[in-house]
Amino acid sequence: MVTSLQTAGFIICLTLAAGTPRADTVSPRIDYQTRFQPTVGRAGMVVAAEPLAAEAGLAMLERGGNAVDAAVATGFALAVTLPRAGNLGGGGFMLLHDKETNQQTFIDYRESAPASATRDMYLKADGTVDKALTYFSHKAAGVPGTVAGLIHALNRYGTLDLKTVVAPAIALAEEGFAVSPALHASLSARADRLARNPEANRVYLGGDGVAPAIGDTLRLPDLAMTLKRIAEQGREGFYGGETARLIAEDMSANGGLITLDDLARYQPIEREPVHGTFRGYTVVSSPPPSSGGVHILQMLNLLEPLPMADYGHNSASYLHHLIEVMKLAYADRSLHLGDPDYNWVPTAELIDKEYATERRKLIDRNRATPSVDIAPGNILPPEGTQTTHYSVVDAAGNVVSNTYTINFSFGNGIVVPGTGMLLNNEMDDFAARPGFANAYGLIQGEKNAVAPNRRPLSSMTPTIVFKNDEPWLVTGSPGGSVIITTVLQTILNATVFDMNVAEALAVPRVHHQWEPDKTRIERGISADTQSVLESMGHTLEPSPWNLGRATAIMREGGWLYGFADMRTPGGHVATR
Template sequence: MRTLLTLLVLALPVFAQSPRPPVESKNGMVVCVCPLAADVGAKVLADGGNAVDAAVAVAFAEAVTWPEAGNIGGGGFMLVRPNDGKDATFFDYRETAPAAATKTLFADGTTDWRSHKSAGVPGTVRGLELAHKRFGSKPWKDLVAPAVMLAKDGFAIDGPLAKRLNDILADGKTTNAEFRRIFGKADGSKWQAGDTLRQTNLGTTLAGIAEHGPAWFYTGPPAEQLDAEMKDGGGLITKADLAGYAAKERKPLTGTYRGYDIVAAPPPSSGGTAILEALNVLEQFDVKAHPRHSVETIHLIAEVQRRVFRDRAEFLGDTDFLTVPPHLTTKEYAKKVAATIDPNKATPSESLAGTIPIAETGGNTTHFSVIDKTGFAVSNTYTLENNFGSRIAVRGAGFILNNEMTDFNPIPGTTTRTGKIGTEPNQIVPGKRMLSSMTPTIVTKGGQPYLVTGSPGGRTIINTVLCVLVNTLDYDMSPTAAVDVARQHHQWFPDQLAVEKFPGSDDVIAKLKAMGHKVVDAKQGDAHSIRIDPTGTFSGAADKRINGKASGVK
């Protein structure tokens, strides 16, 4: 999931240990990118709803108030840890490849990521339905109602959304007339903070989902509208694809790290496997022997990230179509990986390729964390892929199409030094779910929830979550500091280490370069998180890299 946040080279802020206090509550907490949606979820909790009820309401609200990533036309994952002693579970509502999709859809470079062909079959509505059927306590209609109101009545946009809308409507970024009609101002002027955005067609679609249930979206008028949009635009999704879509409940991956239990996302998310492998390797080292932003620590984490992403490329994909080797998340394998790390020298990525031939040659997502007063926790990440997805709106239905088909490996057999992966596990097959980096994660200690986290940011998602975990579990940072301080990212190819600036970073970066690292500036996604202390106080930390809110229940 590429994102404007992912490799955005700007005048980057300097990240220091954060003095910000977290938002605290003992009655429930919602942390997400949109303050309006955070408050919607907190109200559901205050009215007696549980964490899944709140998550459903937040997800629908963000489909209105955070249109660059919140969605009903995309997909994602929801990790749920009940409070009644039952095992955690995982709802997979990742998009699927339409029946007409072929392995070489993107191979010749003629299929644009902003085209109708780039859209996968949307899964969000079915995924939220499945989670609600399993755990919901409030009526479905009541949970969708706030989103209906926000769409039909409109809401006052804030400065960040105004900037994003103005940017996406700039010449050349989208030519789709319906998208421009919905998100452009009638008089052609630029959006300003405080302006009201109304989405009437989306409100009608959401009202139908509320009144008639999720099946209406997949077999009723929205399906007819999407089918017509595909036919007019040369897309691949049909009414049969929509009617046949099913969300799945899967068993989460689990592991341990320094006395903590980690509950993580299984495939087709690569995030859980990658996080567990990375933590297992880091456990072989005394991470705290050096300061968090020392040369030694940044080098060690980068070398772990490099190896994890190499394994991701070779082995991970939709487990309905392949078997992922179980050794990747074992402590024994981690010891072997750790032994290959030179503490004084960067490992050239190409030297790790092994059997993967190397050829000569950001998306948008959003995450939210929820916990109710009983300790029932939800970590949810969902996406449209690029910011505002394909930048195509379905005429009459008001929602944006994803461009998730681009998350498949585009050219079978071709893996490049620039970061394109062509390995078989994530090649296009009809009905297959594309590999994802989304990493919703829950940490427990002594059987009680300790941390709920996740992030957007394309391939940086995994490493954003890894940094938050290291900051929290190794360095015992406060919730806001763990989210705020500078992060790093290495994804095997391109062979470069992205580091956010921090006090003293120039000297550290010079030493990393001397060790063989190619260091670049970059900014990573917003890791909206909740930490739970032994007294049962929930501390919400909204990431300062973007607007957001931790909304605690009074």
């Protein structure tokens, strides 16, 4: 029979076989006639989760700026127009490719734990985690890194001045902008939480706990002043002076930990990206304290020799092997990953192809292996969740892949009075109780325990894939623990299954993270494929929410092809 599934504003046609589910697991049971078409450009492109911010980035390219200028402008503008994830009060990772030098640089501007943080600070007397404290209190906030990271990128790799790139964000905050359906929906969904904080209620809900209507003008004058101080004073305009005083005073008055010294001491860190190969492509991605790049390369290594194209896209056999390698990677994540400045993290060992060869032996091609039977790999040291991603390519071939976050949607729901700025609740990304799950269900070990000045482990995975030594695919996603598997499936869709950038993002996804031992699936995986997977021992669970919301740019033959994942409304491709 032929039926159709409407998702993300598109119709996906499904061709399903009638009768009982088949026993074999080789051929796909579903034919995705997606016909998704990307937006095409040539002289530069910005793909982001919100149109006004993407256009702010494009405006920098039109002024003669490069990809970094556009990325920084987009980042500051998202802090105004996408408050559920865009931010000044959070942190993130930026991966950039310099066309002239053919070098890639990774800027870690992840939040850090305040100096007074302690290992057991979120535990109750009975040893359980106080979730209200880790999620929705001032103590949940780590020292913000976004402003320092964006300024560092601009000063070192951009071409325009700070006042120019922050100007669009200031104008949006000061003059206001029309509330879009996407913004109205996100504010409505979190209105109860935002209303608990008087300042967040005043700034975003008009003081009465109700989201502004679609088409209303939202003005953010306090946030405009904060942005002006940054534009005029640079780093000192946020980590010192009036803004820092307002943050520190609010922390002191409400049991938070961030001090003036914490703010003054914060610095972004440049790190070497992780590099790997997959079937002739070079994949460059995020090193620790991101777990994303390590496990992307690890899973690609595990899958590389398998005949995935013969299995068929999203067939039972393909998904079985995909799920099994996800289990292996997330098991390793639970033990081996953390802040590399405070732990030995076996990055080279985990992405080694020989390690993948040994771990691949654990995969039974016909049966699911229970997570309880999968342990992290035995690697010995040598002696001695709300997030947004955007991708940028300029006319010269410079590339930026940037993911940043305040963790939950609208962070901890607290606005610092006088700043218009939402605080992150990124401290939940630490292992408040090592060996137990965080808000995303991820099991994390001692290497990610709370400690002063340490940066929490992250799943953010800005990634660039190279073809014939040229940037070919730029991608990343929000989504907490599903970020890594979203990026993995985007890469596989584009490389193994030859999908265009729109199809690669649009087709249904699956996710497994070792614990809990269940596979989350999106709508669109055929019923008989699901039956075959269940007969192999997989526990399937329809995902109650979307698995990632990626943005991506593909570069082919001098043309740019961009797409913003339509799983959540509001994404935009800005190009010229």
